[in-house]
Amino acid sequence: MLSIENWINNINSNKRLIENGRWLNITFTFGIGEKDYLFEILSGNVLSINEREILTQSGTFKIYGQKDSWNKHWLKVPPRDYHDIFAMLAKKIIYIDGDLTPFIQNLQYFKDLIASNRDMHD
Amino acid sequence: MTDLYFEDIIGRYFNLNLKKDNYRIYVEEAGQGTPLLCLHTAGSDGRQFRHILNDKRITNNYRVIVFDLPWHGKSNPPEGYELKDYKLTTNLYKEIIMSFCKQYKLIDPVIMGCSMGGRVVLHLALEHCDYFRAVIALEGSDKLEPYYDLDWLHRPDVHGGLVQAAFVSSQIAPQSPNNFKHETLWHYMQGGPGVFKGDLYFYWHDGDFDDRSNLIDTSKCPVYLLSGEYDCSCTPERTLETAKRIKGSKAIIIPGIGHFPMSENPDLFKTYIYPILDEIIK
Structure with missing residues (x-):
């Protein structure tokens, strides 16, 4: 798993990813174990990733799972069932709640954004 | 200047009559020998089998035939399609395949389908065991959970093409070559509106078969x-559970590949399908 700063850099330096998300202005919640993070997105760029401090801070939808599960997803070659967030949802390894319309409308963008925390260096 | 190179595949259209409907069907074939009819996955088309059609190791012994189901690829929907939503039922799917076989005058064919094609071949193994020489279910099981x-x-x-591909x-397995992964996804981006959804009605609902799959007689029609x-849809567990119910069937789980073996990683897939095709015609 990368640091939050490196994760943001990975996302915002990926021109193709930003182009794919260029219609997207949203805040969503990403849960790792007990911690929630708010992703603020403007035209596909991630402006910030901040830990959720009070419950009234909320995203349009929330996608969440245990830390061990996300760490498997972010392995260079993830094992089966952990290789894609929809495979993880199918297996009930992670969960999703809230208004899913923008998530589904931009499904590949969100898949790639979350997967971009994968450290591809040996 | 290099010579123009054509692949071995020949593509043609023909008209298939089924009850009151006429379907203009696109079909590709290559090779000679035992007919090997290939059925594509839900929401895609016959291009998924191009590596099988172009493989001389296979086409030296098999006449490989791949058609696009109506509503898919270059096959038209019937006239009046605009008046109702497309929904693939088990009976319609079986009738299309058997009508194709009859009008194409196939004798003693092997049938290989992937995903929903892998499901329907199990239905056919039960109901037409004297007609098909063998059935091969790729990513096929008798029961799935949506x-x-x-x-x-x-x-x-929601953009249909983009969401289907997503x-x-x-x-698709992370190990599969990137070019073949994206070619496989491209086919999904090109599906007609509502067609993938209509196919999944068969695959996830109408086509459940776990209450009858144990009746298949593999001594008459071998099942692979x-x-x-x-594959997070037809998982290895689902496949092995199906194999347990079909006595005498042979099941193989292929490591490092996903739901589209023939198109996402054809070289790896061939190492598993060659021995099966050899065994069938032995």
């Missing part, structure tokens, strides 16, 4: 089941 709401696939505020990208390790 894991997303099909309405997302056909609504005006959904099925979860079923091959599924990919990374």
Whole structure:
């Protein structure tokens, strides 16, 4: 798993990813174990990733799972069932709640954004 | 200047009559020998089998035939399609395949289908065991559980092609070559509105078969089941459960491949399908 700063850099330096998300202005919640993070997105760029401090801070939808599960997803070659967030949802390894319309409308963008925390260096 | 190179595949159209409907069907074939009819996955088309059609190791012994189902690829929907939503039922699917076989005058064919094609060949193994020489179910099982709401696939505020590709990208193994992965996804981006959803009606609902699959007589019609390790739809567990119910069937789980073995990683897939095709005609 990368640091939050490196994760943001990975996302915002990926021109193709930003182009794919260029219609997207949203805040969503990403849960790792007990911690929630708010992703603020403007035209596909991630402006910030901040830990959720009070419950009234909320995203349009929330996608969440245990830390061990996300760490498997972010392995260079993830094992089966952990290789894609929809495979993880199918297996009930992670969960999703809230208004899913923008998530589904931009499904590949969100898949790639979350997967971009994968450290591809040996 | 290099010579013009043509692949061995010949593509043609023909008209298939089924009850009151006439379907203009696109079909490709290559090779000679035992007919090998290939059925594509839900929401895609026959291009998925181009590596099989172009493989001389296979076409030296098999006449490989691949057609696009009506509504898919270059096959038209019937006249009046605009008046109702497309929904593939088990009976319609079987009738299309058997009508194709009859009008194409196939004798003693082997049939190989992937995903929903892998499901329907199990139905055919039970009902037409004297006609088919063998069935090969790729990513096929007799029962599945839906894991997303099909309405997302056909609504005006979601791009059908993009969301279909994004959904099925979860079923491709990370080890599969990037070019073949994206070729496989491209086919999904080109599907007609509501067609993938209509196919999944068969695959996830109408086509359940776990209450009858144990009746298949594999001594009359051998059954082969091959599924990919990374298939999160027809999982290895589902395939092995199906194989347990079909006495005498042979099941293989292919490591490092997903739901589209013939198109996402054809070289790896061939190492598993060659021995099966050899065994069938031995």
